[in-house]
Structures are given as C-alpha cells and as structure tokens.
Amino acid sequence: xxxxxxxxxxxxxxxxxxxxxxxxxxxxxxxxxxxxxxxxxxxxxxxxxxxxxxxxxxxxxxxxxxxxxxxxxxxxxxxxxxxxxxxxxxxxxxxxxxxxxxxxxxxxxxxxxxxxxxxxxxxxxxxxxxxxxxxxxxxxxxxxxxxxxxxxxxxxxxxxxxxxxxxxxxxxxxxxxxxxxxxxxxxxxxxxxxxxxxxxxxxxxxxxxxxxxxxxxxxxxxxxxxxxxxxxxxxxxxxxxxxxxxxxxxxxxxxxxxxxxxxxxxxxxxxxxxxxxxxxxxxxxxxxxxxxxxxxxxxxxxxxxxxxxxxxxxxxxxxxxxxxxxxxxxxxxxxxxxxxxxxxxxxxxxxxxxxxxxxxxxxxxxxxxxxxxxxxxxx
Numbered sequence: 171x172x173x174x175x176x177x178x179x180x181x182x183x184x185x186x187x188x189x190x191x192x193x194x195x196x197x198x199x200x201x202x203x204x205x206x207x208x209x210x211x212x213x214x215x216x217x218x219x220x221x222x223x224x225x226x227x228x229x230x231x232x233x234x235x236x237x238x239x240x241x242x243x244x245x246x247x248x249x250x251x252x253x254x255x256x257x258x259x260x261x262x263x264x265x266x267x268x269x270x271x272x273x274x275x276x277x278x279x280x281x282x283x284x285x286x287x288x289x290x291x292x293x294x295x296x297x298x299x300x301x302x303x304x305x306x307x308x309x310x311x312x313x314x315x316x317x318x319x320x321x322x323x324x325x326x327x328x329x330x331x332x333x334x335x336x337x338x339x340x341x342x343x344x345x346x347x348x349x350x351x352x353x354x355x356x357x358x359x360x361x362x363x364x365x366x367x368x369x370x371x372x373x374x375x376x377x378x379x380x381x382x383x384x385x386x387x388x389x390x391x392x393x394x395x396x397x398x399x400x401x402x403x404x405x406x407x408x409x410x411x412x413x414x415x416x417x418x419x420x421x422x423x424x425x426x427x428x429x430x431x432x433x434x435x436x437x438x439x440x441x442x443x444x445x446x447x448x449x450x451x452x453x454x455x456x457x458x459x460x461x462x463x464x465x466x467x468x469x470x471x472x473x474x475x476x477x478x479x480x481x482x483x484x485x486x487x488x489x490x491x492x493x494x495x496x497x498x499x500x501x502x503x504x505x506x507x508x509x510x511x512x513x514x515x516x517x518x519x520x521x522x523x524x525x526x527x528x529x530x531x532x533x534x535x536x537x538x539x540x541x542x543x544x545x546x547x548x549x
Contacts, residue, residue: 186245195249212286222284247420263290270394291328310339329378330363351399371523411489418496425503483545
C-alpha cells in the first residue's frame with residue numbers, strides 16, 4: 171500500500187494552501203466581524219476549479235476524487251475553516267445537481283454553480299428534526315404539473331445569501347422513503363429567511379432559518395426520483411463528513427504551527443519555552459494526533475472513492491476521530507500560548523470557536539458512533 175501523495179495531489183494541496191494564505195487568511199477576522207464572506211471571493215476560487223470539485227469534467231467540473239478534495243479543504247482551512255466549510259457545502263450541492271437534476275435544470279444552473287456565480291446551500295435540518303433527519307416535516311405536495319413546498323429549515327449556512335437551495339421535503343409517507351429532494355431558487359415566491367443567527371463560531375458564514383410558504387416549483391425542480399431524496403442526502407453526507415474532518419485538520423495544523431513559532435520565540439525562567447520537556451511532550455502529542463488523524467482521513471476518503479462496502483462507517487469513524495483530535499490539539503495550542511492564546515489577534519481562539527461546531531454538524535459525533543456500532547452489530 172502506497173501512503174504517499176502523488177505529485178499532482180501534492181500540487182493540489184500546495185495550491186489550496188497558497189490560495190488560502192494569500193486570499194483568505196489576511197481577511198478572516200474582518201469577514202468574521204462583518205458576518206459574511208464577500209461574493210467576489212468565490213469566482214476567484216472557481217477559476218482554480220474549486221467550484222465543481224466532484225462535478226464531472228464533461229459537465230464543466232473538475233472531476234476530482236474525494237481524497238483530492240480533502241487535500242483542498244485541509245489547505246483552505248489552514249486559512250479559515252469557516253470559509254472552507256462553506257465551499258464544501260456548495261460543492262456537495264453542485265454534485266447533486268450534476269448527478270440528479272433534470273437535463274434542462276442542470277444545463278441552466280450547473281455552469282453558474284461551477285463558476286460560483288451561483289452559490290448553493292443545503293437544507294435538511296429542521297427545528298424539530300436534527301439528528302433524526304428522516305423525521306423531517308417540510309411538505310412537498312403535487313400542484314398541477316409541479317410541486318408546492320411548505321415548511322421550515324434551521325441552521326442553514328448561506329440562508330438569504332445563496333442563489334439556490336437543495337431542499338429535502340416529504341412528498342410521501344413517514345420515514346426516509348417518503349423524502350424527495352428539490353431545487354428552490356432564491357427568487358421563488360414564498361421563500362423567506364429568518365434573522366441572522368448569532369453563533370459561537372463560523373461567524374463569517376451567514377446562517378438563517380429558511381421558510382417555505384407554499385413555494386411552487388416546476389416539475390423538473392425535483393432532483394432525481396421521487397422518494398430518493400434521503401438516499402441522495404446521506405450519500406452527500408459521507409463526503410461532507412470527510413470535508414469537515416479535513417477542515418478540522420487544516421485548522422489544527424495552523425494552531426500547531428503557531429504554537430511552535432510562539433514557543434521558539436518566547437522565554438521563561440531564562441529558557442525558550444520549547445526547551446521545557448513538559449511542553450515538548452505536549453507538542454509531540456499534538457503532532458502524533460494530527461499525523462494519525464491525517465492517515466485515518468485519507469484512508470476513509472480512499473474507501474469512499476472505491477465504493478467500499480464499509481465506506482460509510484469509515485467516513486463516520488474519520489469524522490468523529492479527526493474532529494475530536496483536532497479540537498483537542500487546538501485547545502492545547504491555545505493553552506501553550508498562555509494568555510496570548512485567549513486574545514483574538516493570535517487567531518487561536520477563532521480556531522477553537524470555529525472547530526466546536528464540527529462535532530455537531532454533518533451528523534453529530536454521537537450519530538457517527540451509532541453508524542459505526544450498527545456496522546459492528548448489524549442492526
């Protein structure tokens with residue numbers, strides 16, 4: 171088994187790191203304070219192929235593997251995990267358009283999505299259906315030759331900001347088999363948004379509730395087959411979990427790099443901080459954790475790319491392990507900065523706030539353990 175990245179994969183990672191360092195990192199605190207990411211950032215990233223990572227090349231996308239994509243999100247998250255995670259959401263939606271949209275709708279929306287002139291958001295979670303997503307109550311009722319959607323979605327990244335929304339709604343009976351996926355464009359009558367959520371982290375991502383009050387959609391705004399929406403959603407979440415893990419990994423690497431720089435330049439009791447054995451051990455533990463997390467993540471991505479039967483369980487394991495390891499590393503790095511780590515100007519406290527939500531979204535880490543347990547005992 172070859173654990174080395176290919177020259178092309180290393181170049182992909184290096185490009186993402188360089189782009190993040192130049193175009194995202196210098197502005198991350200400013201965008202967080204403003205509560206939004208400038209729209210003119212996205213076409214710049216799209217010009218590098220980052221707007222359609224999993225979209226087929228013959229559809230105008232980059233056609234990368236899931237492993238390749240984790241390298242991009244790890245690199246971008248070194249600059250800002252909030253921005254990188256929003257790009258992950260857009261790419262998940264673009265892939266769903268490419269795979270499941272009716273030809274006319276795909277031809278109209280996908281080129282703009284790949285160019286990121288059209289920004290996409292994903293609407294699954296509801297106020298009363300978080301981890302139990304199959305219990306969602308948003309309705310999709312037939313209306314002539316089209317559909318009418320009614321309900322509310324919660325915690326939607328890009329709510330009121332994005333140009334189109336992939337919405338999961340119940341078109342049939344109870345359970346996962348009654349859920350279908352729809353495309354709701356921003357100008358659709360009956361679509362509205364709640365107030366901007368005041369969040370602990372991911373503050374550069376505008377997050378709002380999405381309300382659908384009898385939104386009428388043409389028939390071709392149904393994605394794929396009726397009743398298959400939940401399956402499409404779960405397939406997208408396997409990759410999304412890898413991306414969130416990659417974002418955690420990139421952020422934790424930035425924290426470790428900052429801790430190394432801080433401890434080599436600061437003195438206490440007549441010695442550099444990195445000369446104290448206790449602190450050296452702490453640095454070593456951080457490096458061991460990140461190296462293990464990186465290998466675990468890449469193996470899970472490799473499994474998903476190959477359609478391995480246990481890929482879903484591996485993605486769940488990687489998501490839980492990497493996000494928890496990365497959060498622990500960031501917290502240790504903040505501690506090693508002493509009081510300076512608590513100040514916004516060092517950037518460590520922002521990483522700590524941003525990474526906390528990674529244990530909650532794309533399926534909580536408790537749900538990840540449920541998925542893994544089911545793969546072991548065969549529920």
